[in-house]
Amino acid sequence: MKGNFNSRRKDHGNSANGSSTGGSGNNNQFAGSSGFHESAETTRNFNDRLDYLLAKSIGSEVVATVTSAVKYSGVLVACNLESNNGLDIVLKYPQIVDGGFADNIEELSEQLGDTLLINGADVGELELKGIDFAAGEKSEQAKKQEIEEQTKKPIESQEGKANGGFKTDVDISRGKGEVRERELQKWTPDAADESLEIHNQTLEESSGTWDQFSVNEKKFGVKSTFDEHLYTTKINKKDPDYEKRLKEAERIAKEIESQGSAGNIHIAEDRGHIVDDSGLDEEDLYSGVDRRGNELLAALKTNAKPSPAKPSKYVAPTLRDQPHNVDPAIISSITAKSHANKQAPTATVSVKEVSVHRSATPSSKVTHVEMPTKPSTKTSQRTDVASKKHVSKEAQIEELKKFSQKFKVPYDVPEDLKGILKNSSLKSDPSLPPKPSGNTGSKPSLPGTPVGAKPDLRKNLSGAKLPSQSQTPTHSPSLGRASVSSKRRSTISFFGSKAPQPDEKKKQSFSRNFNMFIKAKQAYDEKAKNLQQQDSENKSMEPFFIEKPYFTAPTWISTVDQSYKSLFPDERSAIQRAQINLQHRQMNSINAAATAAAANQQMGVVVGNMVRFPMGPGGSPNPMMNGMAGNMGMYMPLQPQPMFYPSMPHMMSMMGGGEEGGGSPSPQALSPHMPPAYLNNAPGSPAMGAYGYPGMPFQPMAGGGANLGGGNANYRHGYHHHGGQGSHGHRRNNHDNH
Amino acid sequence: MAIKSLESYLFERGLVGSYPIEALKNAALGVDVNHYVSRLLTSKREQYLDAIGGFPTSLKMYLESDLKIFKEYNITPVFVFNGSMVSNQLENSDYLNGYAAEAAAVAMSSPGSKASTSSSTAMYSANSAVSANKEAIFIQRHRGWTQWNNLRSSNQTSYIDQPIQPQEPFRYNTMIESKRFYSDLIAYFIDNDIIYQVAPYTSWSQLSYLMNSGYIDAIYGPTDCLMLSDVDKFILGMEFPNKEFRFIDKTRILREFNCSHEEFVDIAMAVGNDLQPVTLPPLQIYPASQVFEIALEMVVTTGTNFYAYQFSNPIKTESVEFVDKYQKGVSALRYMPVLKDSGKVELYVEAENIRDYLETDQGDGESHATSDKGMASKPSKAASLTRKPVPSDVHAFIAQQLPSEYYFYKSLGLVSGKLFDAITTGVYPEEPPLVGGSTNSYRNLVKKSVDLFKNKEINLLTQPINRYYQIKPIKQVNWFAPEDATVLVNRVMPSIFDKLNRLIVKTDDIERQFSMKSFITLINNSDDLGNDFISDNVIFPNSVPAEKKLLAPFDLLSTSFLRFLYQLDFFDLDLEKKILKPTEWGSVFLKLNEMSVDPKFHESILILLVFLKLDVLSLSQDTVPSAQSALSQATLRSYPQESLYVLLLTRLLTLYQIEQKPSNYHGPVDKKTLIFRDHLHYVKANMNEMYEAVIVSSLTSGEFDRVSLEGEAWQKKIVRNMPFKLTTPNTVMAMMWQFFLQKYLHNGNAKADALTLIATEFSTYKSTPNLEQQFSSSHEFLQHCSRVLTALASHNLIKNDDALLFEKAVKFSGEAFAS
Known part of the structure; x- marks a missing residue:
C-alpha cells in the first residue's frame, strides 16, 4: 500500500518494487512493471490515447456489455469521459447481440429505440470494432505533403472522383501522385462570336470614340444624370461673404503648405515641392511605409547588443519568406498563408499586415520573434539628449521582450475573456498592433508568436494581480495546473452573480438579532398586536416576562425518541453497505480499465514505439486484459489490496513482499505501534492482510480465478486512469469530436 | 483543529484557489477566530510568550493591519469565537482528567525518564491531537526552562550582571491556545466597533448558520468547513501582503477527490477532525502528515467505509470505543447547537432535502431486512423524508443544554464559559499554569479556591436553572492529582443568591460608567451603608415594578461588585439588623482613593x-x-x-x-518571577469567574432591565466595563x-x-x-x-x-x- 502512494508522488523506488515482485515467484507477469512509472506525463499520455481511441471510434460499430451481461451492438454516437462513473455512451440503432442473464430479451429488444444511452456505471465492457486509425494518419500525412507541395507547383488532381464514392479533398489531392496536365490551348472565338466586334480589340487598339452614357442610353434606355453637387459641397459664390471666406481659405491653405513636409515625400509632392528622388524607387515613394523612426531603435540596439544594423526598408511580399525578415506579424501571416493552402491573402489580411508593420520593429536575430514595441517617434526626439539613459532602458526593454517571447500562459484563454479583451484592454492601448485575426489567428501556433501570448499578457496586467507562479515562462507542471486554472476566474465570480452590496446596517442587525431579550419582546409585542386586532375587548394577555432559565431542560429538544446511535447502521448493514460500495467502485474501475486497456492496445499498434508487447488480435476483452496484465507491465502491482480477497493468498504474499521491497521512504508506516491484533487475519502480510473485514464473502467481479491477477492489475490500471482524469483535469468530451 | 493533514494535501494537489481580496468587496466576512489566530501566530511567532505570560502583543499588530485592509475594501469582519467543547473534544483533550495525562507527559519527557513510559505516551498522543497539542505545549515549556536552567548553571561563573538570553524557544510547532486571550480580543473588538460573537460550541458551525441565514457572505475558517453540507465555498487563508485570499470550492474538491460528500465526511471522521479528533484505525499507523491522502486512496480504490471498518477491529473494547467516537463525531456535525438570530441556542439540523449518509443507510438497512434494527429504522426513515430526526440524546454527543440566556451571555463574552462547562460536564479542570505549578503555594491556592470561589460560583449559577443541575455532582479535578477530585458543593441553604439579593446599589444614573474608583467613592459617600445598600425587599420577582429594578449598567455592575466583595469577605452583612460594614480588608480597599492610588492600579x-x-x-x-x-x-x-x-x-x-x-x-x-505571576494570575482568574457568577445570577433572576439594551450596548456598557477580564500582565x-x-x-x-x-x-x-x-x-x-x-x-x-x-x-x- 505504501508503495503505491510513494510511487504516485515520486518516481523512484518503483524499480525496486518491480524486482521484488518478480522475485516473489509470481513469474514475469508483473516483472515488466519496472519499466514504467506513472508520472503525471504518463497518465496524461494514456488519457490522451483513450481520448484518441474513442474519438476514432465514434461513428463505428461497437458492442457494449452492460452489467447484466446483455450485449448491445450499435453505432457509437457519443461518449462522456468526464463522468466519474466510468464511461457514459450513446449508441445509435442498438441491437441486442447477447441476452446474457436477462430472460426477457424480447421485451428488452422491443423497448429499444433508435438511440440507447448507457450510463457509465452500467457499462461493463465496450468493444470497439473496425476502427480506422489510418484515416487520421492519412490526413496527417496529407497535411504534411501539402505543406511540402506548397513550395512546388500546385498540383490538381481530379482523378479521384472517377473512382466513385465520397472523397475528401485530402484524398483527392493525395490519391494520385502523378498529375496529368492538359495542354493549354489558346482561345479562339467561334465564328458566331465575331459579331461582337471585339475581334483583336484591346483598349489601346480601340478606335473611334466611346461614350458610355450614350451607349447605355441606346442599349438599355438608361439616362444618366450627373450633378457634381451630389458629391461635394456646393460653393455659393453669390454669398456676400464669399470674398472673405475665400481669403480665409487661402490663408489656411498657405499656412498648411508653409509647414514643412517633414521629409514626407508624399506630402512634399502633394504640395508641389521639388524633391530629390534620385535614390528612391517607386516603392519608397508611393507605397512603402516611412520607417526611419526605427533607425533610432536599431542604433540603440547596436549599442546594447552588437549586431549589424539593418536597413529599415520595406520588404516586398515576395521576399518576406527570406529569413532576414523577422517581423512577427509578417511571419505569422506568411505561415498562415502557407497553412491555408496557399489561398490568396484576402484584402483584410494585407491591410492588417501594413498596419502591423507600422509599429513593428525589425530585430537583429534571425530566429528572433519579437514583440512589437511602441512606435519610436517619441524616442527619436530625445535620443540625443539622453541616449545613455536609453541604453539601460533598452536593456530593460530587451529583457522584457525576451520574457515576452518565452512567456506563455499555460492555459487557454476562456472564450468569454477573449471577448472582453478584444473590447477593452486591447483597444485601450493604441500602441498595440491590431491582433491579426481571422485566418491568421486560427493557424497552428508558432513558437513564441506574440499573437497568442499577447492578449493573455494583457489580461494579466489589466487584471488585479498576477499570481507569481503563473508567470513562470515554462508550462507549469500539471500539478500546478489546477491551482492556476482556478486563478483565471474573474474577480466577481467568487460570489457568483450576487456580489455583496455595501450594507451599513450589518452592525445593527447583529446588535438587534441574536439578543434573546429583545427578540422575545418583539415576539410578544407582535402577539399582543394580533390579539388586539382579533378581539379588542379581550386584553387579558399576560404582561411580558422573560422566560425563566429554570424551564430549560438539560437535554436538547428532540423529534424522535431514539438514541443517536440508532440512526447509524448496525454492524451488519454497515458492512453490507461498505461491500456494495466496494463493488460499485470496483465495477467502475474495471469498466475504465477495460476501455483503457483497449485503448492502449490500439495505441500500441499505431504508435508502435510505446509499448513492447506483441500485438494480439483484438478479440474479446478478457484475453486482452490478461495480455495487458502480463505484457503491458504498465501499472504497479502493489496497490492497496481490496479488502475482500481472502481466497488469494498468493496475491497477498506478493503484495506483502512488494510492500516491503518498495523502499518506502517512511518506515514508520509499519511502526511497532500498529496494534498486533490487526495482524491476526493474515499473518505474514504486514499491512494488507490487516484490512480484511472478517467473514466477508468474496464476490468475484472480474471473471474466473485465473483472471483474477489480471483483473486486479487492470483494476488498478483503471484506477489510475480515474486518478489521472481527476488530477490533471483533462476535459474530455467526445461529443465535440463527433 | 482542522481535518488532519488535509490542508497541506489540498495545497499539494493545487486544489486551493485564489482571488484578490477585492473580490470580497462590501462583503460581511465571518472569521473563525481560532483559525484566524492560529494563522497569525504561527509557530515561529511569539516563541517566548509562554516564558513571560500575558497577551501576545504582535497579535494586535497583525490584527490592526488586517482590519485596515478589510476597511479598505469595505469588508465587514464578523469574528466568531469558539465556545464549549463537545463530548468528543472533552474526552480527547483530557479535560475530564484536568489534563493530568499531559502534565504527566512532561515528567516523562524530562531527561531521566525511561523509554518504556514515553512509548506509552507516544501511543496516547498518536491517538489524540488536541491533547497532543496541549502536551506538546507543556513539554516545550518544560524543555525551555530546563534548557535555560542548564544555560544558567554553565554560565554561572561568567554571569554577573549581564542577563543570559535563553536559547530554546518556549513554543514551537504548536498551535497557540487562543482561548487564553479571548477576553483581550473581545475588549479590542468592542473598542474598535467590530462585530464578534462567541459561538455556543463550534465556531465554524455557527459561521455556517450565519452564512445560510444571510448575515455573512463568506466564511474564513478551517478545513472542517468542508464537512458542512451547506457550505460550498469558504476561505482558508488570507495573504494580506499580496492582497489575496485562498479559498476552497467544495464541489471541485469532491470532484477531484472522486468521492461523495458522505465519503468525505467518513474520511474526515476517520483521520480526525475538530469534532472527532482521534485518528481511527487503520490510519493511526501512518505518518500524521499523510493520513488524509492514505484514507482517500483507500476509499477511492477499495470503497472503504471507515465506519464499517471500525466493526472489524478484533479488539472488542477498542471497536466499541471507536465506533462510539465516530458516531459522536458525525452526530455532532449533524446536530450542532448554534446561536440563532432569535437569540436562542438551538440545534442547527442540516437542510432536509439533503439525502445523506444516514438516510441512505437506513434505506439499505431496510432492504436487507435487518431483524432487530429494522423496526427502529422504519419510523425514522419516514420522518427523514420530511425532516431529519433529532435523536433524544443529543446531550450525549454534544453536552447538556443550558438555558439560552446563559449562552447569550457567553456569546457577548460576558462570561468566559469555564464555569458553564463545569456545570454541563460535571468537571472543573485545573490545568497546570505556565511554569507547571509545582510549588506548594500554588497548589494550596488551588485547594483554597474551592471554598472561597468555586462552591459559591457553582451555587450561584445552578440556582436559577433546572433543578437537575442543582443536584448534579460537579467536581474540581486537578492536574496533579486527577483521581483525588474535589466535589464542589452546589447546594447550600439558604442559597448564596438569597444571602446576596438584598444588597443593591441603585443610582439610576444611566450614563455613569463603572469603575472601582467610582464604586469606592459611592460607598465612602454613604453615611449608613446598611440603609443605602440593603434593600428591604428583593427586586427580582416579576411583581416588582420595573422602575424598582436595576436600570443603569452602572447599578448592575456596582451591585454585582458589592456582592462580589461581600463574597470575598471584604464586607460584613447582617440582613436582620440591616448592617453592612467593611471588614478590615474591605476598609483598606475603601481607602484606596484616600491613599490617592491611581485608579488604573485599583484592579491590580x-x-x-x-x-x-x-x-x-x-x-x-x-x-x-x-x-x-x-x-x-x-x-x-x-x-x-x-x-x-x-x-x-x-x-x-x-x-x-x-x-x-x-x-x-x-x-x-x-522563571521565579513567572511563578509568582502564575499565583496572581490564578487569583485573578478566580475573581473574574466569581464576578461573572454574581452578575449572571443577578441578570437571570431578573433584577436588571434586560430588554433595555441592544447587543452593542451590552458589549460596550457592560462587558467592556467588567473588571478582571484582561490577561494578567507579563x-x-x-x-x-x-x-x-x-x-x-x-x-x-x-x-x-x-x-x-x-x-x-x-x-x-x-x-x-x-x-x-x-x-x-x-x-x-x-x-x-x-x-x-x-x-x-x-x-x-x-x-x-x-x-x-x-x-x-x-x-x-x-x-x-x-x-
Missing part, C-alpha cells in the same frame, strides 16, 4: 489584596520548591539585602503591564527592574549604564521607546503598593516587617532610578 491592588488574604505565600517568602533566581550568584552573595528588595519589587511588578509596542518578544526570561517590567537594579549595584551605582543595558537586552528601541517614562510610571505603582501594604500592616493583615521591607525596597529602587 485588589488582586494583590485577595492574594495576600488567601495567605498561601507572603511577599518575602520563597516558594517551595524554590526556583532559581534570575539574579546572578555574584549579586545574591554580595548584595543579599538588595537581592531581597529586588525579589519583592519584581513580585509586585508582575501586576504592572508595561506599555509595549507590538513585537515578538525575544529577551531575558525569569513579566517584562519586573525583569527590567530586576536587571536594572542588578546592573546598578554592580556598576558603581550608575543609572545610565544600567538603563542602556536594559535598552539593549530588551531591545526596547522597538518595543518600548519611552523606557524612562515606563520606569517612573511603574515606580509610582510600587509606591502606591507600598502605601497599601503599610495600611494592611497597620490593620495587622500582613506582617509589619513585610511592609517595612517593601517600603525600603521601593526607596532603594527610587534612589537607583533617581540617581
Whole structure:
C-alpha cells in the first residue's frame, strides 16, 4: 500500500518494487512493471490515447456489455469521459447481440429505440470494432505533403472522383501522385462570336470614340444624370461673404503648405515641392511605409547588443519568406498563408499586415520573434539628449521582450475573456498592433508568436494581480495546473452573480438579532398586536416576562425518541453497505480499465514505439486484459489490496513482499505501534492482510480465478486512469469530436 | 483543529484557489477566530510568550493591519469565537482528567525518564491531537526552562550582571491556545466597533448558520468547513501582503477527490477532525502528515467505509470505543447547537432535502431486512423524508443544554464559559499554569479556591436553572492529582443568591460608567451603608415594578461588585439588623482613593489584596520548591539585602503591564518571577469567574432591565466595563527592574549604564521607546503598593516587617532610578 502512494508522488523506488515482485515467484507477469512509472506525463499520455481511441471510434460499430451481461451492438454516437462513473455512451440503432442473464430479451429488444444511452456505471465492457486509425494518419500525412507541395507547383488532381464514392479533398489531392496536365490551348472565338466586334480589340487598339452614357442610353434606355453637387459641397459664390471666406481659405491653405513636409515625400509632392528622388524607387515613394523612426531603435540596439544594423526598408511580399525578415506579424501571416493552402491573402489580411508593420520593429536575430514595441517617434526626439539613459532602458526593454517571447500562459484563454479583451484592454492601448485575426489567428501556433501570448499578457496586467507562479515562462507542471486554472476566474465570480452590496446596517442587525431579550419582546409585542386586532375587548394577555432559565431542560429538544446511535447502521448493514460500495467502485474501475486497456492496445499498434508487447488480435476483452496484465507491465502491482480477497493468498504474499521491497521512504508506516491484533487475519502480510473485514464473502467481479491477477492489475490500471482524469483535469468530451 | 493533514494535501494537489481580496468587496466576512489566530501566530511567532505570560502583543499588530485592509475594501469582519467543547473534544483533550495525562507527559519527557513510559505516551498522543497539542505545549515549556536552567548553571561563573538570553524557544510547532486571550480580543473588538460573537460550541458551525441565514457572505475558517453540507465555498487563508485570499470550492474538491460528500465526511471522521479528533484505525499507523491522502486512496480504490471498518477491529473494547467516537463525531456535525438570530441556542439540523449518509443507510438497512434494527429504522426513515430526526440524546454527543440566556451571555463574552462547562460536564479542570505549578503555594491556592470561589460560583449559577443541575455532582479535578477530585458543593441553604439579593446599589444614573474608583467613592459617600445598600425587599420577582429594578449598567455592575466583595469577605452583612460594614480588608480597599492610588492600579491592588488574604505565600517568602533566581550568584552573595528588595519589587511588578509596542518578544526570561505571576494570575482568574457568577445570577433572576439594551450596548456598557477580564500582565517590567537594579549595584551605582543595558537586552528601541517614562510610571505603582501594604500592616493583615521591607525596597529602587 505504501508503495503505491510513494510511487504516485515520486518516481523512484518503483524499480525496486518491480524486482521484488518478480522475485516473489509470481513469474514475469508483473516483472515488466519496472519499466514504467506513472508520472503525471504518463497518465496524461494514456488519457490522451483513450481520448484518441474513442474519438476514432465514434461513428463505428461497437458492442457494449452492460452489467447484466446483455450485449448491445450499435453505432457509437457519443461518449462522456468526464463522468466519474466510468464511461457514459450513446449508441445509435442498438441491437441486442447477447441476452446474457436477462430472460426477457424480447421485451428488452422491443423497448429499444433508435438511440440507447448507457450510463457509465452500467457499462461493463465496450468493444470497439473496425476502427480506422489510418484515416487520421492519412490526413496527417496529407497535411504534411501539402505543406511540402506548397513550395512546388500546385498540383490538381481530379482523378479521384472517377473512382466513385465520397472523397475528401485530402484524398483527392493525395490519391494520385502523378498529375496529368492538359495542354493549354489558346482561345479562339467561334465564328458566331465575331459579331461582337471585339475581334483583336484591346483598349489601346480601340478606335473611334466611346461614350458610355450614350451607349447605355441606346442599349438599355438608361439616362444618366450627373450633378457634381451630389458629391461635394456646393460653393455659393453669390454669398456676400464669399470674398472673405475665400481669403480665409487661402490663408489656411498657405499656412498648411508653409509647414514643412517633414521629409514626407508624399506630402512634399502633394504640395508641389521639388524633391530629390534620385535614390528612391517607386516603392519608397508611393507605397512603402516611412520607417526611419526605427533607425533610432536599431542604433540603440547596436549599442546594447552588437549586431549589424539593418536597413529599415520595406520588404516586398515576395521576399518576406527570406529569413532576414523577422517581423512577427509578417511571419505569422506568411505561415498562415502557407497553412491555408496557399489561398490568396484576402484584402483584410494585407491591410492588417501594413498596419502591423507600422509599429513593428525589425530585430537583429534571425530566429528572433519579437514583440512589437511602441512606435519610436517619441524616442527619436530625445535620443540625443539622453541616449545613455536609453541604453539601460533598452536593456530593460530587451529583457522584457525576451520574457515576452518565452512567456506563455499555460492555459487557454476562456472564450468569454477573449471577448472582453478584444473590447477593452486591447483597444485601450493604441500602441498595440491590431491582433491579426481571422485566418491568421486560427493557424497552428508558432513558437513564441506574440499573437497568442499577447492578449493573455494583457489580461494579466489589466487584471488585479498576477499570481507569481503563473508567470513562470515554462508550462507549469500539471500539478500546478489546477491551482492556476482556478486563478483565471474573474474577480466577481467568487460570489457568483450576487456580489455583496455595501450594507451599513450589518452592525445593527447583529446588535438587534441574536439578543434573546429583545427578540422575545418583539415576539410578544407582535402577539399582543394580533390579539388586539382579533378581539379588542379581550386584553387579558399576560404582561411580558422573560422566560425563566429554570424551564430549560438539560437535554436538547428532540423529534424522535431514539438514541443517536440508532440512526447509524448496525454492524451488519454497515458492512453490507461498505461491500456494495466496494463493488460499485470496483465495477467502475474495471469498466475504465477495460476501455483503457483497449485503448492502449490500439495505441500500441499505431504508435508502435510505446509499448513492447506483441500485438494480439483484438478479440474479446478478457484475453486482452490478461495480455495487458502480463505484457503491458504498465501499472504497479502493489496497490492497496481490496479488502475482500481472502481466497488469494498468493496475491497477498506478493503484495506483502512488494510492500516491503518498495523502499518506502517512511518506515514508520509499519511502526511497532500498529496494534498486533490487526495482524491476526493474515499473518505474514504486514499491512494488507490487516484490512480484511472478517467473514466477508468474496464476490468475484472480474471473471474466473485465473483472471483474477489480471483483473486486479487492470483494476488498478483503471484506477489510475480515474486518478489521472481527476488530477490533471483533462476535459474530455467526445461529443465535440463527433 | 482542522481535518488532519488535509490542508497541506489540498495545497499539494493545487486544489486551493485564489482571488484578490477585492473580490470580497462590501462583503460581511465571518472569521473563525481560532483559525484566524492560529494563522497569525504561527509557530515561529511569539516563541517566548509562554516564558513571560500575558497577551501576545504582535497579535494586535497583525490584527490592526488586517482590519485596515478589510476597511479598505469595505469588508465587514464578523469574528466568531469558539465556545464549549463537545463530548468528543472533552474526552480527547483530557479535560475530564484536568489534563493530568499531559502534565504527566512532561515528567516523562524530562531527561531521566525511561523509554518504556514515553512509548506509552507516544501511543496516547498518536491517538489524540488536541491533547497532543496541549502536551506538546507543556513539554516545550518544560524543555525551555530546563534548557535555560542548564544555560544558567554553565554560565554561572561568567554571569554577573549581564542577563543570559535563553536559547530554546518556549513554543514551537504548536498551535497557540487562543482561548487564553479571548477576553483581550473581545475588549479590542468592542473598542474598535467590530462585530464578534462567541459561538455556543463550534465556531465554524455557527459561521455556517450565519452564512445560510444571510448575515455573512463568506466564511474564513478551517478545513472542517468542508464537512458542512451547506457550505460550498469558504476561505482558508488570507495573504494580506499580496492582497489575496485562498479559498476552497467544495464541489471541485469532491470532484477531484472522486468521492461523495458522505465519503468525505467518513474520511474526515476517520483521520480526525475538530469534532472527532482521534485518528481511527487503520490510519493511526501512518505518518500524521499523510493520513488524509492514505484514507482517500483507500476509499477511492477499495470503497472503504471507515465506519464499517471500525466493526472489524478484533479488539472488542477498542471497536466499541471507536465506533462510539465516530458516531459522536458525525452526530455532532449533524446536530450542532448554534446561536440563532432569535437569540436562542438551538440545534442547527442540516437542510432536509439533503439525502445523506444516514438516510441512505437506513434505506439499505431496510432492504436487507435487518431483524432487530429494522423496526427502529422504519419510523425514522419516514420522518427523514420530511425532516431529519433529532435523536433524544443529543446531550450525549454534544453536552447538556443550558438555558439560552446563559449562552447569550457567553456569546457577548460576558462570561468566559469555564464555569458553564463545569456545570454541563460535571468537571472543573485545573490545568497546570505556565511554569507547571509545582510549588506548594500554588497548589494550596488551588485547594483554597474551592471554598472561597468555586462552591459559591457553582451555587450561584445552578440556582436559577433546572433543578437537575442543582443536584448534579460537579467536581474540581486537578492536574496533579486527577483521581483525588474535589466535589464542589452546589447546594447550600439558604442559597448564596438569597444571602446576596438584598444588597443593591441603585443610582439610576444611566450614563455613569463603572469603575472601582467610582464604586469606592459611592460607598465612602454613604453615611449608613446598611440603609443605602440593603434593600428591604428583593427586586427580582416579576411583581416588582420595573422602575424598582436595576436600570443603569452602572447599578448592575456596582451591585454585582458589592456582592462580589461581600463574597470575598471584604464586607460584613447582617440582613436582620440591616448592617453592612467593611471588614478590615474591605476598609483598606475603601481607602484606596484616600491613599490617592491611581485608579488604573485599583484592579491590580485588589488582586494583590485577595492574594495576600488567601495567605498561601507572603511577599518575602520563597516558594517551595524554590526556583532559581534570575539574579546572578555574584549579586545574591554580595548584595543579599538588595537581592531581597529586588525579589519583592519584581513580585509586585508582575501586576504592572508595561506599555509595549507590538513585537515578538525575544529577551531575558525569569522563571521565579513567572511563578509568582502564575499565583496572581490564578487569583485573578478566580475573581473574574466569581464576578461573572454574581452578575449572571443577578441578570437571570431578573433584577436588571434586560430588554433595555441592544447587543452593542451590552458589549460596550457592560462587558467592556467588567473588571478582571484582561490577561494578567507579563513579566517584562519586573525583569527590567530586576536587571536594572542588578546592573546598578554592580556598576558603581550608575543609572545610565544600567538603563542602556536594559535598552539593549530588551531591545526596547522597538518595543518600548519611552523606557524612562515606563520606569517612573511603574515606580509610582510600587509606591502606591507600598502605601497599601503599610495600611494592611497597620490593620495587622500582613506582617509589619513585610511592609517595612517593601517600603525600603521601593526607596532603594527610587534612589537607583533617581540617581
